[in-house]
Amino acid sequence: MNNSVLSAMYLRKSRADDPHEAVMETLHRHESILRAVAKRGKYLVPEDCIYREVVSGENIFSRPQMVRLLEDVTNGKFQSVIVVDIDRLGRGDMRDQGLILETFKNSDTLIITPEKVYDLNDEMDEELTEFKGFMARREYKMITKRLKRGREQTVKAGGFVAEPPYGWKRSKINNLPSLEPHETEGPIMQMIVEMYGNQEPISAIQQRLAAMGVYNRKGVPFCRSSIRHIATNPVNAGLIQWNRYKNVRKGENGSPTGYQIENSPDQVILVKGVHQPQVSVEAYQKCINVCRSRSTPSVKKGIHGIVRNPLAGIVICSNCGSRMQMQHSTTKGSSTLLCTTPRCMAGVDISRAEIALLDILRAKLEEIRTGQGKKQQDSALAELQKSVQATEKNIQSLKKQQNKLYTLLEQEVYSIEVFKERNQVLTQKLTHTKEQLKTLQDQIDDISNRKAERLAQNIEHVLANYEGSSPKEKNRLLKTVVEKALYFRQSRTSPFAFDVTFINM
Secondary structure, eight states: OTTOEEEEEEEEOOTTSOTTSOHHHHHHHHHHHHHHHHHHHTEEOOGGGEEEEOSOOSSGGGOHHHHHHHHHHHTTOOSEEEOSSGGGSOOSOHHHHHHHHHHHHHTTOEEEOSSOEEOTTSHHHHHHHHHHHHHHHHHHHHHHHHHHHHHHHHHHTTOOOSOOOTTEEEEEETTEEEEEEOTTHHHHHHHHHHHHHTTOOHHHHHHHHHHHTOOOTTSSOOOHHHHHHHHTOGGGGTEEEEOOEEEEOTTGGGOSSOEEEEOOGGGOEEEEOSSOOSSOHHHHHHHHHHHHHHOOOSBOSSTTSOBOOTTTTTEEETTTOOBOEEEEETTTTEEEEEOSSTTSOOOEEHHHHHHHHHHHHHHHHHHHHTTTTOOOOHHHHHHHHHHHHHHHHHHHHHHHHHHHHHHHHHTTSSOHHHHHHHHHHHHHHHHHHHHHHHHHHHHHHHHTTHHHHHHHHHHHHHHHHSTTOOHHHHHHHHTTTEEEEEEEOSSTTSOOEEEEEEOOO
16 A cells, blocks of 8 residues: 555445434444545555544534544644545534545645545635535434424324433333333332422432432433432423523633523423323422422533532542532531542531642642742753754755655656655654654753743732632632642541642643
């Protein structure tokens, strides 16, 4: 394959594929088609250049393989990318499509499909690609609208179209997707509803379930929020609730993760289901009342939401690995940081945890400022700097060789086949040399302690602004310097400790 063009392959299942076919089966079938295309066109596709998208996502940010592919295309890693159809790269909104096409255009990367080769620097191909993208987006919106309308009609008729909640399993009633009681989970669900409705603490319900050896569907003990959701699920009382929340996708509004927004009551659908209830409406309403009386959420989801826990998303239980949450006690007037896993790790007062974390930040700042751990050898730094200079000269030399290669092609000294072969070798050398340069620069950065200095400056900013800030602002400040903090405590009477991992600057 000396005359082959280095290429990547992107595989993704879409709604146009057989919905009954598993994702991996679809990707395997598409891969066979694209391998035939690669063989016919002499495109070299190494195994590590195959991007298999196994998660669904409507935009770029929710497709990790697409994000990785675009980064590699930007860095000039490939000369072409092979896909089943051009709309597999993305048919979301115009912003996503524009980003994808601009990335391929700026990097001079071809898009190969079984029917056509697209060069986005060719005006005709660019216009054709934009038109196909427009049609794909229109088709996508129409399909989405039809699916949404179909689901709403099914729900209004009393059907259930989501995953069966705990205590239920799939069924079909009057040709509608519905539910029927689960043989083993149903009685457990009824017991949870009864205990929760009688105002028994969630911890007592957790202990009862643990004593019975009952676990959730993932095989782990029930967490507090799971028990609350089970007890307050309207399905248990024969009701179907739909469109209560609006899902905001990852990447929208600058959010690094997806989140939910509660819709207004007039948008929520609540109807009687065709399935038979397992609990009475009165028992369900009792659970709702108990939930409302206890409701003191630490975080209202959404990037513009209210954060009441300054340590939200930072502290992790060292025993089970779950993120610890804040629980507020109205009787004591205090808040506790606790692990949601039953009988796992003893909690601690949230204010004590904050003080301990700030003390760790002060100690880290002192360590950096006094020069502890700064014993880098000057000779090692000098050697690295020499290596950087040599590598930079090598990159310039390779670029000159590549320019000369194009000149020889224009003068018809080299044939296209010879040009492709030698250009591929030079491109690979150039990519490898650039990676070497980045590694050397990172090593110099570490030795010269620039990262530590940046961390020290950020810690100083946190300590100067922490007191008097809102819980949300405190949380934001801590996350500028702390990646995570593992929490240790053997019992309620023993001292607690944190093992802090600082952000790599």
